[in-house]
Amino acid sequence: MPLSDELKAFIVQRAHTLGFAQVGVARAEPLPAQGLLAWLHAGLHGGITYMDRDPDLRLDPRMLLPGAASVIVLSSNYYFPVEDKKDSARGIIARYARGDDYHTVLSAKLRQLVQEIRKHAPAAQTRIAVDSAPVLEKEWAHRSGIGWRGKHSCIISPPYGSWIFLSEIILDLELPADQPMEERCGSCRLCLDACPTGALIRPYVVDSRKCISAITQLKPDQPIPIEHQAAMGNHLFGCDLCQAICPWNQGQLPPTTEAGFSPRPYFTNPLLTDLAGWDEAQFLQRTSRSPIKKVKYAGFMRNVQVALRNGKQL
Numbered sequence: 471m472p473l474s475d476e477l478k479a480f481i482v483q484r485a486h487t488l489g490f491a492q493v494g495v496a497r498a499e500p501l502p503a504q505g506l507l508a509w510l511h512a513g514l515h516g517g518i519t520y521m522d523r524d525p526d527l528r529l530d531p532r533m534l535l536p537g538a539a540s541v542i543v544l545s546s547n548y549y550f551p552v553e554d555k556k557d558s559a560r561g562i563i564a565r566y567a568r569g570d571d572y573h574t575v576l577s578a579k580l581r582q583l584v585q586e587i588r589k590h591a592p593a594a595q596t597r598i599a600v601d602s603a604p605v606l607e608k609e610w611a612h613r614s615g616i617g618w619r620g621k622h623s624c625i626i627s628p629p630y631g632s633w634i635f636l637s638e639i640i641l642d643l644e645l646p647a648d649q650p651m652e653e654r655c656g657s658c659r660l661c662l663d664a665c666p667t668g669a670l671i672r673p674y675v676v677d678s679r680k681c682i683s684a685i686t687q688l689k690p691d692q693p694i695p696i697e698h699q700a701a702m703g704n705h706l707f708g709c710d711l712c713q714a715i716c717p718w719n720q721g722q723l724p725p726t727t728e729a730g731f732s733p734r735p736y737f738t739n740p741l742l743t744d745l746a747g748w749d750e751a752q753f754l755q756r757t758s759r760s761p762i763k764k765v766k767y768a769g770f771m772r773n774v775q776v777a778l779r780n781g782k783q784l
Contacts, residue, residue, distance in 0.1 A: 474643070474644060474645050474646060475646055476590075477587075477590055477591060477643065477645060478495060478645045478646055480586075480590055481493065481542065481583070481586075481587060481645075484583060484586045485544055485583055488579045488582055488583060489546070489579065489727060489728050490544040490545065490546055490579065490583075491544075491545045491546055491547045491630060491634065492544065492545040492616050492627065492630075492634075493542065493543070493544055494542075494543045494544075494611070494614030494615040494616045494648045495540055495541070495542055495543070495614055495645045495646065495647050495648050496540070496541045496543065496610055496613035496614040496647055496648070497539070497540065497541075497613075497644075497647050498531045498532055498535075498538035498539050498540055498541050498640060498641075499530075499531075499532075500529055500530045500532075501528075501529045501530070501606060501609055502529075503525070503529050506525060506528065506529065506606065507525065509675065510522055510525065513679070514671075514675070514676065514677045514678060514679070515678050516677070516678035516679035516681075516684060517678070517679070517684065517688060517689075517692070518678050518684060523604070524604050527604040528604045528605065528606050529606070531597075531605065531640045534597050534603065534604065534605070534640055535595060535596070535597040535640045535641075535642060536642075537595065537642040538597075538640045538641065538642055539641065539642055539643055539644040539645075540640075540641045540643060540644055540645040540647075541610045541613075541614065541638055541639075541640055541641075542614075542638060542639040542640075542641060542645070543607070543610050543611050543614040543616050543636060543637075543638050544576075544580075544583075544636070544637050544638070544639075545611070545616050545617070545625075545627055545630065545634040545635065545636055546572070546575075546576060546634060546635040546636075546637070546726075546728065546731075547630045547633060547634055547724060547725075547726045547727070547728075548565065548566055548569070548572065548633055548634065548635055548726050548728070548731040549565070549630065549631070549633035549723050549724070549725055549726055550565070550725050550726055550731070550732065550733055551723075551725055552565075552733060552738050554738070554739060555739045557739070558703070558704055558780065558781035558782075559704075559741060559742060559743070559781055559783065560704065560739045560740060560741055560742065561704050561705075561706040561739075561740050561741075561742050561745060561774065561777055562703070562704050562705045562706060562709075562710075563706050563707045563708060563737045563738075563740075563762070564683065564707060564708025564709060564710050565633065565710055565733075566633075566635070566708065566761070567707050567708050567737070567760065567761045567762055568733035568734055568737040568738060569730055569731040569732050569733055569734065569760075570730035570731065570759045570760065571759055571760055571761045572600070572601075572635045572731070572761070573600050573601065573602060573761070574759065575728065575730040575731070576600045576635060576637045577598065577600050577637075579637075580598040580600065580637055580639060581598065583639065584596050584598065584639060587639075587641070591643060594641060594642060594643055595641075595642040596639050596640060596641055596642075597639070597640040598637070598638070598639055598640075599637065599638040599639075599640070600635075600637045600638075601635070601636070601637070603638075605638055605640075607636040607637075607638060608623070608624075608625055608636070610636075610638060611625045611627075611636050612625065612650050612651065613650055614647070614648050614650075615648035615649055615650055615651050616634075616636070616651070617632075617634075617651055618650075618651045618652065618653040618654060618655075619653070619674055620632060620655055620661065620716065620718070621655055621658070621659065621661050621662055621670070621673040621674060622661035622662075622670060622676075622712035622713060622716065623670075623674055623675070623676050624712075624713060626654070626655075626716070626718045627651075628718065629723065629724060630723065630724065631713070631716065631718045631719035631720075631723055632713050632716060632718065632719060633713070633719065633723065654718075655673075658717065659673075660715045660716065660717070661712040661713070661715060661716055662712075664711050664712050664714075664715045665680075665682075665711060665712055666682070666701040666703070666711070667680040667681070667682060667698055667701045668680060669681040669682070670712060680698065681709070682698070682701065682702055682705050682708075682709035682711070683708045683709040685698055685702060686702070686705055686706060686707050686708060686709070686765070686773050687707065687708070687764065687765055687769075688765075688769065689765075689769065690765060690766045690767075690768035690769035690772065691768070693772070694772065694773070694776050699776050699779070699780070700780060702773075702776055702777070702780065703777070703780055704742065704777040704780060704781060705773075705777070706745070706770065706773045706774060706777060707761075707762050707765065707770070707773065734756070734760070736756060737760075737762075742774055742777050742778050742781065742783060743778075743783065745770075745774050746771070746774050746775070746778060748771075750767040753767045753770060753771075754767070757770075
């Protein structure tokens with residue numbers, strides 16, 4: 471077996487041991503610029519201002535790691551079988567945000583995996599990314615065979631559906647590349663029709679200015695736009711509407727094995743009136759190690775107040 475094949479097999483084995491669901495490899499090469507630049511120039515990134523910084527870095531991993539030859543993409547399953555109640559008196563928090571912050575959980579695992587890689591290749595240079603570095607992770611996930619890009623823009627990867635986190639290791643060693651997965655959405659447009667704000671303006675393109683997930687994560691000093699408050703309903707942080715309706719996310723999906731992604735009970739079907747009673751100390755205690763803490767107490771309570779008004783509880 472060639473050394474590159476041997477190293478890849480080792481990486482895959484160790485990644486699975488660490489709890490990653492899938493591993494794929496793509497060649498580190500420049501990505502087409504047209505889609506990203508058109509999205510930015512149209513202002514569709516809205517308040518996600520970091521997307522406007524350093525687009526050249528996002529388009530070429532070799533600018534992030536000189537000598538980069540491979541992009542290792544890893545998926546992590548965060549699905550758990552919990553039924554969300556259709557009750558306007560209860561808040562909705564996106565599934566990904568009900569447990570520990572995936573950035574922290576996966577960064578630790580990536581660092582462990584890099585240590586394992588260096589046991590086989592001590593001189594290897596790497597750069598890790600967990601939805602933080604300027605990496606177009608969905609494009610790399612498609613190129614590496616992890617899944618295909620659904621019309622809601624999320625990566626769909628049977629048997630996990632789109633309930634997956636993505637993370638990457640950019641490596642200066644050439645590994646055998648995997649083949650992209652064929653798109654399987656066909657003529658389905660359930661996700662496009664499910665978005666109450668019309669944020670999915672066409673297949674694969676999201677207008678972040680209208681996206682409920684992005685709106686609930688506006689900075690604490692920013693008000694929720696009046697024109698989107700009613701459509702926000704009882705969403706408090708994030709939104710799963712376009713994913714929840716996807717046929718690939720139905721049925722008996724494998725539950726996550728990562729304890730850190732298990733939902734905290736007070737983030738599943740919480741009564742809005744209970745949340746409205748939290749003081750800042752309670753918020754900080756209950757959002758410790760949670761992605762929700764990014765909106766701070768003021769931002770979370772802003773969202774709770776909008777949800778209470780929408781549910782006619784104010």
